[in-house]
Amino acid sequence: MFESLLNALPVVLQFGSLISLFVGTLIGILIGALPGLNPVMAIALMLPLTYGFDPIIALGLVAGIYNGSMYGGAIPAILLNIPGTPAAIATTFDGYPMTRKGEGGLALKTACWSSAIGGIVSALALMTLAPMLAKVTLAFGPAEYFWVAVFGLVSIAVLVGKDVSKGMLSALLGVIIGLVGVDAISGEERFTFDTLYLVGGFELLIVLIGLYAVPPVLEMAERRNESYFNADSFRAKPSGGSLGLLRRHWRTWSRSSLIGVAVGILPGAGGNLAALLSYNEAKRKATDSETFGNGNPVGIAAAESGNSADNAAAMIPSLTLGIPGNLIAALVLGALMIHGLQPGPQLFTRSPDVVFGFMWQMLLTAMLLLLLGGMVATRLFAQVLRMPSALLVPTTLVLMAVGVYTVNGNVTDLYVMLAFGLAGYLLNRLGFPLAPVVLGVLLGPMAEQNFRLTMLIAQNDWTVLFTRPISLGIVALLAVVLLSQAWKTLRQRPRPAAHPGRQ
Amino acid sequence: MKTTLLLTTVTVSALAFTQAMASDYPNRPIEVIVPAPAGGGTDNVARMLNQYLEAELGQPVAVLNVAGGGGAIGVNQFSRARPDGYTLLSTWNSPITTVPHMQRVQYSYETLTPITSTSQSAYTLCVAPDFPAESGEEFLAELQANPGKYTYGNDGVGGTMRLAAERIFEAYDITARPIPFGGAGETLQNFLGGHVDIYGGSITPVLPYVEEGQAKCLLVTSADDNEALPQASGLAALGHPELETVLWRMMLGPEGMEEARAEAVADAVARAVEQPEFQAFLAAQGETLNLVRGEALHERLKQETQAIGGTLENLGLKQQ
Amino acid sequence: MNHRDLFSGIAFLIIGITIVWMGKDFFADAAYVPIGVGTLMGAFSLPLIWRGMKSVLAAHATTDSAAGSNTTTHPAPALVDHPARFTTTLSCCLVYYAALPIVGFYTTSALFITLLAVLLGERRPAVVTGIALGFITLLYALFAVVLKRPLPVEFFLAS
Numbered sequence: 001m002f003e004s005l006l007n008a009l010p011v012v013l014q015f016g017s018l019i020s021l022f023v024g025t026l027i028g029i030l031i032g033a034l035p036g037l038n039p040v041m042a043i044a045l046m047l048p049l050t051y052g053f054d055p056i057i058a059l060g061l062v063a064g065i066y067n068g069s070m071y072g073g074a075i076p077a078i079l080l081n082i083p084g085t086p087a088a089i090a091t092t093f094d095g096y097p098m099t100r101k102g103e104g105g106l107a108l109k110t111a112c113w114s115s116a117i118g119g120i121v122s123a124l125a126l127m128t129l130a131p132m133l134a135k136v137t138l139a140f141g142p143a144e145y146f147w148v149a150v151f152g153l154v155s156i157a158v159l160v161g162k163d164v165s166k167g168m169l170s171a172l173l174g175v176i177i178g179l180v181g182v183d184a185i186s187g188e189e190r191f192t193f194d195t196l197y198l199v200g201g202f203e204l205l206i207v208l209i210g211l212y213a214v215p216p217v218l219e220m221a222e223r224r225n226e227s228y229f230n231a232d233s234f235r236a237k238p239s240g241g242s243l244g245l246l247r248r249h250w251r252t253w254s255r256s257s258l259i260g261v262a263v264g265i266l267p268g269a270g271g272n273l274a275a276l277l278s279y280n281e282a283k284r285k286a287t288d289s290e291t292f293g294n295g296n297p298v299g300i301a302a303a304e305s306g307n308s309a310d311n312a313a314a315m316i317p318s319l320t321l322g323i324p325g326n327l328i329a330a331l332v333l334g335a336l337m338i339h340g341l342q343p344g345p346q347l348f349t350r351s352p353d354v355v356f357g358f359m360w361q362m363l364l365t366a367m368l369l370l371l372l373g374g375m376v377a378t379r380l381f382a383q384v385l386r387m388p389s390a391l392l393v394p395t396t397l398v399l400m401a402v403g404v405y406t407v408n409g410n411v412t413d414l415y416v417m418l419a420f421g422l423a424g425y426l427l428n429r430l431g432f433p434l435a436p437v438v439l440g441v442l443l444g445p446m447a448e449q450n451f452r453l454t455m456l457i458a459q460n461d462w463t464v465l466f467t468r469p470i471s472l473g474i475v476a477l478l479a480v481v482l483l484s485q486a487w488k489t490l491r492q493r494p495r496p497a498a499h500p501g502r503q
Numbered sequence: 504m505k506t507t508l509l510l511t512t513v514t515v516s517a518l519a520f521t522q523a524m525a526s527d528y529p530n531r532p533i534e535v536i537v538p539a540p541a542g543g544g545t546d547n548v549a550r551m552l553n554q555y556l557e558a559e560l561g562q563p564v565a566v567l568n569v570a571g572g573g574g575a576i577g578v579n580q581f582s583r584a585r586p587d588g589y590t591l592l593s594t595w596n597s598p599i600t601t602v603p604h605m606q607r608v609q610y611s612y613e614t615l616t617p618i619t620s621t622s623q624s625a626y627t628l629c630v631a632p633d634f635p636a637e638s639g640e641e642f643l644a645e646l647q648a649n650p651g652k653y654t655y656g657n658d659g660v661g662g663t664m665r666l667a668a669e670r671i672f673e674a675y676d677i678t679a680r681p682i683p684f685g686g687a688g689e690t691l692q693n694f695l696g697g698h699v700d701i702y703g704g705s706i707t708p709v710l711p712y713v714e715e716g717q718a719k720c721l722l723v724t725s726a727d728d729n730e731a732l733p734q735a736s737g738l739a740a741l742g743h744p745e746l747e748t749v750l751w752r753m754m755l756g757p758e759g760m761e762e763a764r765a766e767a768v769a770d771a772v773a774r775a776v777e778q779p780e781f782q783a784f785l786a787a788q789g790e791t792l793n794l795v796r797g798e799a800l801h802e803r804l805k806q807e808t809q810a811i812g813g814t815l816e817n818l819g820l821k822q823q
Numbered sequence: 824m825n826h827r828d829l830f831s832g833i834a835f836l837i838i839g840i841t842i843v844w845m846g847k848d849f850f851a852d853a854a855y856v857p858i859g860v861g862t863l864m865g866a867f868s869l870p871l872i873w874r875g876m877k878s879v880l881a882a883h884a885t886t887d888s889a890a891g892s893n894t895t896t897h898p899a900p901a902l903v904d905h906p907a908r909f910t911t912t913l914s915c916c917l918v919y920y921a922a923l924p925i926v927g928f929y930t931t932s933a934l935f936i937t938l939l940a941v942l943l944g945e946r947r948p949a950v951v952t953g954i955a956l957g958f959i960t961l962l963y964a965l966f967a968v969v970l971k972r973p974l975p976v977e978f979f980l981a982s
Contacts, residue, residue, distance in 0.1 A: 034965070037970070040540075040541045040542065041541060041568075041970075041972075042970075044541045044542070044546070044550065044566070044568075045970060045971075047550075048550060048551070048553075048554050051554075051780075137692065137696075138692065138695050138696035138697075139696060140696065141693060141696055141697075141698035142693070142698065165867045165868070165870045165871050166871065168863070168867045169835050169864060169867050169868060169871070172839075172860050172863055172864045172867070173835075173838075173864075175856070175860050176838075176842060176857075176860060176864075179856065179857060179860070181571075181572070182572055182573070182606065183849075183853045184659055184660070184683060184685070185659075185660070185683050185852070185853065186660065186849075186850050186851070186852070186853040187605055187606075187659075187660030187661055188849055188850050188853050189606070190846075190849060190853065190857065191842075191845065191857075194607075196579055196607065196608075196609060199571075199572050199575065199576065199606060199607070200570075200571030200572040200575075200576035201571065217912075218909060218912060218913075219904070221908050221909065221911075221912040221943055222903070222904045222905035222908045222909055223904060223905065267688065267689065267692055268685070268689065317692070321691075321692070321695065322691070322708055322711055323688045323689075323691055323692045323695075323708070324542065324688050327540055327541055327542040328542070329542075330541075330542030330543065330688070331541065331542040334542060334547045337547075337707075337784075337787050337788070338551070338784055338787070340783075340787065342710070342711060342787075343711070344708075344710070344711025344712065344715075345711055345712070345715055346711055346714070346715070387954065388945055388950065389943075390939075390940050390943040390944055390945035391936070391940045391945055391950070391951065391954050391955075393912065393939065393940075393943060394915075394935055394936040394938075394939035394940055394943075395936055395954065395958050397912075397916060397919075397935070397939070398932045398935060398936060398958070398962075401919070401920070401923070401932070402928070402932075402962060402966065402974065405923075405928075405974065405975075406966075406972050406974070408567075408569050408576075408580070409534075409536075409567045409569065409580070409973065410569070410580055411920060411923055411924050411975075414920040414923070415917075415920055418913070418916055418917070418920070422913075426902075429902050429903075430827050430828075430831050431827075432831070444856070444860075448855075448856045452852050452855075453682060453683075453684075455852065456654075456680065456682055457654055457680075457682055457698065457699065459680075531980070532971065532973065534973040563971050565971050565972065565973050567973060
């Protein structure tokens with residue numbers, strides 16, 4: 001295996017492949033940075049152009065766009081509170097507050113390094129552990145997926161903030177939003193109010209852009225005369241060199257990267273879950289957990305290394321088993337098939353150069369982020385904030401409109417985005433935290449569907465939820481997390497009651 | 504020499520010009536709605552076809568993926584488009600012939616302009632190597648003997664695969680427990696992990712595992728046997744060719760699209776599928792060419808819609 | 824803040840009850856989660872209502888006994904800081920979305936940026952037109968030329 005890895009290296013270092021890595025990463029950062037343009041769309045558009053070339057060139061582009069977009073998504077998340085991709089949602093939690101405090105430069109730099117580290121760890125996992133991890137993938141059935149979702153939902157306890165009932169109400173609201181549409185198991189319409197629009201449910205990205213990106217734009221519009229951003233930050237060099245970052249975040253990075261890889265090998269779970277779980281873990285572990293959500297760079301480090309560590313790991317089930325872990329993996333499989341390579345267990349032995357070459361490319365593009373990310377992001381995108389806010393408001397709104405429109409090509413989506421924006425604005429002002437809403441939207445349906453699938457398979461025998469070894473392991477982990485959280489809360493009790501300030 | 508060249512160029516361009524004047528279609532980019540997510544089988548085939556279609560039509564053809572609702576979301580949106588021939592639909596059969604029985608939709612096979620069908624492929628039912636059956640007949644007998652014992656993964660309520668299986672099970676008086684998954688990939692994952700007993704889905708993803716001996720496919724849902732799966736029986740071999748349910752793909756226009764434009768697209772598709780690269784691609788996907796256009800396509804849609812309506816009614820899945 | 828807690832609590836209680844009421848009609852296992860979520864929502868809204876009521880009553884008591892001692896309770900941030908700008912932005916958005924499919928993407932967007940910028944108080948014509956045109960050109964280059972994404976067609980190009 002390691003021999004094949006080394007043999008593939010010269011193929012990857014050819015001129016054409018290197019160019020494709022470079023171009024791919026650059027395109028990826030740009031695509032990720034524009035809300036609504038997602039890597040899936042970009043790869044679907046680029047792949048046909050490469051059919052005439054060597055497959056390794058096509059895969060180089062894919063690797064670049066994939067890794068680049070994961071970092072690119074962090075740029076609007078940090079600068080404008082718009083999640084460029086759904087996976088960047090956890091990056092907004094601390095990224096945007098940092099920008100408003102005048103630490104946007106540091107936030108971008110942290111995001112860039114974190115993405116690169118997450119991507120590198122993930123690529124290394126893909127290179128060395130792929131066949132082993134693939135077995136884990138298969139061991140996860142609906143019962144285990146259910147527990148993973150519950151694990152994520154329970155971490156709401158970490159995200160709710162000080163007001164438990166408000167946090168829970170937010171989360172439940174999220175679950176309800178996630179339930180809208182045709183139920184995949186019974187085929188029944190739920191909460192569609194007989195409108196055709198709601199039959200398909202709400203598109204995740206539209207909900208996220210609405211809830212997160214619209215409220216700050218409205219606030220910006222309201223306070224034109226005061227300065228909304230502390231804009232000097234981009235002229236000054238971020239304090240502390242890269243070594244400082246490394247010293248500060250290596251713990252977070254290693255923990256989040258492991259979480260990202262673990263989520264990555266589960267098809268269908270996705271980078272947004274990886275980022276949220278990493279963020280929760282970082283917050284739970286931190287001694288200064290109350291500064292999370294108010295511009296703590298550790299939050300960005302956790303979210304970005306988590307979602308990027310999902311990337312290469314998500315390729316493990318697709319390359320080893322032929323089961324696409326996400327839409328990008330599905331496109332890669334499609335591309336391999338067009339080049340006459342049959343995905344599945346035989347791929348490693350039949351075309352090692354392509355498979356191992358692709359792994360190298362995932363590694364190299366993660367490293368390229370450090371070079372291109374800093375250059376493109378801080379030099380180009382950060383200039384956006386220098387615009388007078390009377391112009392920043394309408395341009396941001398146009399950007400969101402085009403982003404939401406390109407998802408489905410449907411104008412109704414724009415009104416829906418605005419409605420979610422108003423809801424988000426209202427919830428904000430009434431002191432309801434938004435993060436649990438997102439978690440509810442994402443994980444509520446995942447928990448529900450998998451619970452019902454488990455019951456269908458086991459014919460309503462709920463003991464299967466506890467008798468399978470992996471399920472039991474997750475349940476145990478869940479208990480540990482809950483107990484430690486309870487212990488932490490109890491210990492903090494004696495402190496004087498904090499002021500119920502705005503969340 | 505030079506003059507002849509010049510003359511030919513002039514004539515050719517003049518010809519092209521008059522032709523363009525005659526139809527004047529298409530003269531700007533065309534949008535093709537694919538009611539499935541990017542990266543799926545429908546999307547892959549549509550994008551591949553578009554590449555060659557662009558050359559034939561002389562205009563860029565952009566794909567817009569509108570996924571959800573078993574394809575109904577995309578087709579609903581499409582049915583509201585202007586019938587000027589600049590918005591086309593590239594779909595598989597289920598959103599047109601099955602989903603309208605189960606959900607409220609804004610279209611039916613009657614309100615869409617038939618252009619042409621493109622390709623088709625069968626589904627397969629596979630089991631683990633230790634399953635007590637070695638042929639299609641034994642497989643069905645085993646299921647018959649153990650009602651409600653086996654679970655089969657499928658593509659969800661109203662999915663074509665589930666319907667294909669239920670039609671066969673109904674004829675053989677079989678009760679198997681359907682487990683709805685998001686698609687063939689998810690079904691394969693759960694089948695290989697041993698979480699469901701039977702794989703139900705398209706042929707391509709499971710093929711490597713058949714070669715490795717980790718799965719044996721015993722049934723295909725087409726009338727004919729499938730070369731790639733020698734152990735599997737086609738429905739004709741079992742004496743039930745009328746139960747054939749396959750996945751097939753087509754291009755449609757919105758209601759009221761000009762016939763001349765529909766013809767122009769159908770002609771372009773017919774020329775595009777002649778490309779050897781496209782045919783090789785189809786073969787790799789396990790699909791075969793199948794061109795039915797215009798009225799004949801309308802008739803095919805009508806028949807399938809009615810047959811499926813009957814099956815769904817028997818299953819108690821039909822919505823009033 | 825107090826009234827708001829009370830009212831948002833009541834709003835969530837109503838949503839919760841509605842969800843349960845709608846959910847009970849769903850088929851078998853499709854109903855479990857909606858009913859559960861609705862019930863929980865109702866349950867968690869009760870402490871909010873209770874708290875809200877308590878502090879509303881307390882506020883009444885304090886205003887009765889000593890007017891002006893309100894400063895000790897935290898004055899809540901206004902629901903909308905600047906209603907005029909807020910509604911201007913919103914209505915511009917609505918007009919923008921309504922005009923998009925009819926007039927076309929690039930034209931409407933350019934007009935929207937210019938109009939909203941002026942309404943929000945930007946008075947330098949060169950800056951407004953410069954940024955509006957630059958931004959639209961950038962979008963055009965990206966979406967129409969590079970990515971070939973179909974956006975609503977301009978009214979002067981539609982056939």
